[in-house]
Amino acid sequence: MIEIKDLHKSYKMGSNSLHVLKGINFSVEEGELVAIMGSSGSGKSTLLNILGMLDELDEGSYDLDGVPIKNLNETKAANYRNKFLGFIFQSFNLINYKSAMENVALPLYYQKVSRKERQEKALKYLEQVGLKEWAGHLPSELSGGQKQRVAIARALAAEPKVLLADEPTGALDSKTSYEVMDLIQKINDEGNTILIVTHEPDIADMCKRIVHLKDGIILEDKKVNQVRASQYV
Amino acid sequence: MFDIDIWKEIFEAIQKNKLRTFLTGFTVALGIFIFVTLFGMGNGLNNTFLKFFGDDATNIFRIYPSTTTLPYAGYKAKRRIELDNGDIDDIIEEFGPLIDYVSPRIQRSGKVSYRDESDSYGNYGVGPGMQKAEKSILMKGRYINALDVRQKNKHAVIGRMVEKDLFKGEDALGKFIDISGSVFKVIGVFQDDGGDNEERNIFIPFTTRQLLEGANDKIGEITLAFNEAIGYSGAMKFEKQLASYIRKKKQVNPNDPRGIFIQNVADNLKRNQQFANVLKIIISGIAFAVIISGIIGISNIMVFIVKERTKEIGIRKAMGATPKIITKTILLESIFITAVFGFVGMICGIIILNIIEGKILEEDYFITNPAINSGTAVFVTILLILCGALAAYIPAKKAAKIKPIVALRDE
Numbered sequence: 165m166i167e168i169k170d171l172h173k174s175y176k177m178g179s180n181s182l183h184v185l186k187g188i189n190f191s192v193e194e195g196e197l198v199a200i201m202g203s204s205g206s207g208k209s210t211l212l213n214i215l216g217m218l219d220e221l222d223e224g225s226y227d228l229d230g231v232p233i234k235n236l237n238e239t240k241a242a243n244y245r246n247k248f249l250g251f252i253f254q255s256f257n258l259i260n261y262k263s264a265m266e267n268v269a270l271p272l273y274y275q276k277v278s279r280k281e282r283q284e285k286a287l288k289y290l291e292q293v294g295l296k297e298w299a300g301h302l303p304s305e306l307s308g309g310q311k312q313r314v315a316i317a318r319a320l321a322a323e324p325k326v327l328l329a330d331e332p333t334g335a336l337d338s339k340t341s342y343e344v345m346d347l348i349q350k351i352n353d354e355g356n357t358i359l360i361v362t363h364e365p366d367i368a369d370m371c372k373r374i375v376h377l378k379d380g381i382i383l384e385d386k387k388v389n390q391v392r393a394s395q396y397v
Numbered sequence: 398m399f400d401i402d403i404w405k406e407i408f409e410a411i412q413k414n415k416l417r418t419f420l421t422g423f424t425v426a427l428g429i430f431i432f433v434t435l436f437g438m439g440n441g442l443n444n445t446f447l448k449f450f451g452d453d454a455t456n457i458f459r460i461y462p463s464t465t466t467l468p469y470a471g472y473k474a475k476r477r478i479e480l481d482n483g484d485i486d487d488i489i490e491e492f493g494p495l496i497d498y499v500s501p502r503i504q505r506s507g508k509v510s511y512r513d514e515s516d517s518y519g520n521y522g523v524g525p526g527m528q529k530a531e532k533s534i535l536m537k538g539r540y541i542n543a544l545d546v547r548q549k550n551k552h553a554v555i556g557r558m559v560e561k562d563l564f565k566g567e568d569a570l571g572k573f574i575d576i577s578g579s580v581f582k583v584i585g586v587f588q589d590d591g592g593d594n595e596e597r598n599i600f601i602p603f604t605t606r607q608l609l610e611g612a613n614d615k616i617g618e619i620t621l622a623f624n625e626a627i628g629y630s631g632a633m634k635f636e637k638q639l640a641s642y643i644r645k646k647k648q649v650n651p652n653d654p655r656g657i658f659i660q661n662v663a664d665n666l667k668r669n670q671q672f673a674n675v676l677k678i679i680i681s682g683i684a685f686a687v688i689i690s691g692i693i694g695i696s697n698i699m700v701f702i703v704k705e706r707t708k709e710i711g712i713r714k715a716m717g718a719t720p721k722i723i724t725k726t727i728l729l730e731s732i733f734i735t736a737v738f739g740f741v742g743m744i745c746g747i748i749i750l751n752i753i754e755g756k757i758l759e760e761d762y763f764i765t766n767p768a769i770n771s772g773t774a775v776f777v778t779i780l781l782i783l784c785g786a787l788a789a790y791i792p793a794k795k796a797a798k799i800k801p802i803v804a805l806r807d808e
Binding site for chain 1 (some may be wrong): 712
């Protein structure tokens with residue numbers, strides 16, 4: 165599903181450049197649930213941003229579902245993001261003046277799905293995250309966990325190949341974190357490919373595979389026995 | 398290509414951000430409103446000036462005698478200068494080719510009555526030339542002619558309002574009216590573009606007026622129309638020659654500010670028109686400055702809106718929005734708001750102009766029929782919409798280029 169070879173990325177900081185990713189080789193199969201771990205500055209968010217086409221790579225290659233992701237213009241990147249990827253952010257990034265349902269329907273709007281179908285699908289995914297009765301509420305009327313579940317529903321709505329989650333539980337307390345992880349695990353159980361960036365070991369343990377990043381290189385890449393979040397809920 | 402979905406998105410954004418919409422819209426509406434009102438007032442001012450002079454001929458000198466203030470040629474100061482019939486003949490003889498027509502004007506006023514109706518009106522002893530000078534338009538009958546003057550006929554030409562007031566709808570022509578105790582036959586009724594007051598005047602032959610006042614030959618003042626062929630500079634020269642000729646004839650000190658006064662209507666008109674034009678230019682300048690500050694206001698608000706929406710734009714881009722659709726949405730939203738509020742402002746301005754039109758404004762502030770050419774109003778509104786679009790386009794384009802990663806970075 166994801167194929168990365170010899171990936172380099174550096175940022176210009178004034179006169180000197182900061183080499184963030186120093187040759188990453190990494191691949192993800194369909195249906196995997198991967199945690200990318202590492203301390204602050206290890207390059208894990210940069211990696212996720214490149215995977216998410218939110219940022220461009222300097223060197224190396226990146227294939228997503230067999231499509232080489234290279235030299236994309238903004239429009240093409242937008243179309244690929246829309247088609248291939250679903251995003252889950254630490255700070256949820258819901259549009260605050262849109263209701264939960266409208267937020268979920270947003271990626272579908274950019275897929276030019278008809279309004280009626282958008283609403284049906286949005287409701288379906290809200291139901292899947294257990295928030296059907298909150299469809300008409302604004303994000304400000306939802307709790308942190310609910311907001312993240314709306315964001316997950318939004319990420320699912322476009323039916324992407326890969327879900328990318330950047331510290332999805334970073335802004336949540338541990339109980340809510342486990343609820344969200346439970347949801348993510350269930351979505352993974354249905355066959356969805358999910359990548360999670362996290363620095364919390366307990367969250368990483370709930371994935372099927374952990375990739376440790378340090379100073380821009382992969383330190384360790386191991387499969388783990390998944391801890392089910394449902395037992396903590 | 399009308400995309401209902403994009404408009405639904407826009408209306409949603411407008412509805413959910415009422416303050417923002419209101420601020421933008423208010424700036425636009427206020428700008429257009431002030432422009433339309435100011436511009437209309439400027440036009441009104443100009444109208445007053447045109448109206449003021451438009452009802453009388455403009456190739457006119459009015460020669461007024463008054464009391465001297467300086468001694469001259471053995472005469473003491475404070476001598477009263479009077480004009481008489483001979484002066485007219487002498488002026489015609491001296492300046493013949495420069496003159497179009499001349500008429501004396503002896504102004505009196507008094508009670509005028511017809512049967513039981515009576516009122517006080519101004520009456521003027523004039524010659525046939527006065528019709529052209531006053532631009533009186535005969536509705537019926539005829540004006541005073543040379544024969545009336547020669548035979549000192551008791552004939553009167555009355556204004557439309559006089560007929561209306563005294564005759565109550567009856568035809569005045571051929572009827573007899575009493576003017577300050579003398580009976581005159583109405584030979585004509587006139588109207589005048591100068592308005593009701595001008596139409597409350599009565600004209601009679603000046604010789605008749607002289608006869609009634611003891612067969613004297615005094616005339617109050619002389620209205621002289623110069624030949625328009627001599628042009629403006631010719632008229633100025635003529636005015637000087639005429640003044641020195643009459644002063645010499647009447648033995649008035651050439652340096653006396655009084656004694657003889659010549660009012661040059663053409664010169665007054667020109668000066669007043671220049672004044673009105675300058676005022677109009679200033680007002681238009683202010684109005685355009687308002688529009689420009691309106692444009693700057695929109696630009697600022699647009700920059701602010703885009704800045705405020707950076708995060709939202711980032712989210713939308715992460716969800717798969719292309720730069721084109723982002724630019725389009727912001728642009729359409731801005732155009733929609735400017736267009737709606739721009740036309741609201743324009744309509745309000747036009748309504749205000751229509752409301753404030755009236756007598757008080759005309760008499761106290763010299764503003765007549767304040768109005769703006771609808772073409773100008775629409776043009777300026779469209780200009781503002783275009784500028785608003787441009788003002789939105791630059792930040793919108795910039796916003797569309799924002800990398801979602803930058804926009805989504807947590808503060």
